[in-house]
Amino acid sequence: MGTHNRRPDIRDLISLEDVMEEMDFGPNGGLIYCFEFLMQNLDWLDEELGEHEDDYLIFDMPGQIELYTHIPVLPSLINHLKLNLHFRLCAAYLLESPFLVDKTKYFAGVMSAMSAMIMMEIPHINIMSKMDLIKGQIKKRELKRYLDPDPLLLADEINSKTNPKFHSLNEAIVQLIDDFNMVSFLPLESGNEESVAAILSYVDDATQWAEDQEPKEPKDEELEGSEEVEI
Template sequence: YLIQNLDWLQDLLLEYSDDDYFIFDCPGQIELYSHLPVMKHLCTALQEWGFSICGIDSLFISDPAKFISGILCSLSAMVQLELPHVNVLTKCDLVDEHELEKYLDPSSGYLLETLSSATTDKWQPLSRAVCNINDYSMVAFVPMNIQDEESIEMVLHHIDHAINYGEDIEPKVSQIHPSIVAETMGAMQ
């Protein structure tokens, strides 16, 4: 629907100020991001209208196999959409903090050990290769607990960093009294 009505979307978005954030909560169907052009077309239109775009992939962790699947889905979306990307682990308020720490900076050894116990020997080489993707640090995750304002601010900080928000803003120079300028110039000579 959005792709067929881009004029309507543009008119709606341009009613807001330049400092507003828009969040598009898109369907979780990975094919929309991984190999169909729908999301790429939407992102291209938004960029042409002057918007800075940041893809956010959210996933809920419950075991290493799903985590590895999330890494692969994130990589696929990053490659297809060609956008600054922030991977957000949502619903962190529902996960034990110790369990969460295992996935924020997981070792390949931990992931492989856990996957090995759940798969047959036939799949071990594939599990090893997939776990090695994690070693390249191409995908990192930012935890978000909707109940914690600091957590949300951290996600926004990562988004600002990804889209270089504020890079084009000139620093504000306050008025300096002429006598201070004269004193400083005299001291420098």
């Protein structure tokens, strides 16, 4: 893997704080303005990125979901990186594990992940981060229903807690998730080297970084307990 010491920072081009102050925008509106300004100054980005050969770059993106669901700024940036700079891209969508404790928040995250996948149209992995924060709160067998979303988790519980007039909406969301069937999550513990290596393996495979490297499957024993097999 090549090394790359340049670290372009959009704040060197435009400051969110300055935009909010001068344009009287809130944080979300200001951030969208900053990205639109970046798209008008792609020559600055190209110069900052410089030349690459066998480099592995990570673009640390802000968390405002509007950028990835219905505003065309990111798809335009992605097309520039792919078509003009010939980057091979993989998007990594992170959802924090505490969302699993609240099923409504969890399925909102699933819907956002699905929307981002459709919007960006590039190889994409979804990551359930900070798994160490929920150890002991969710049984390992139950966890599998979250890593590979089971719509019945939403239908069974939410309908019992909401006004009947919302049941049709709940069922429509369940049906949408089930019809697309495109969202699944990889568990990540940042302090666990094997967990991080498994995520990197999937990214490498998606970008064809190492064609002879196969992605690692999450260990079954971590999800549902180890089983002895007689041969």
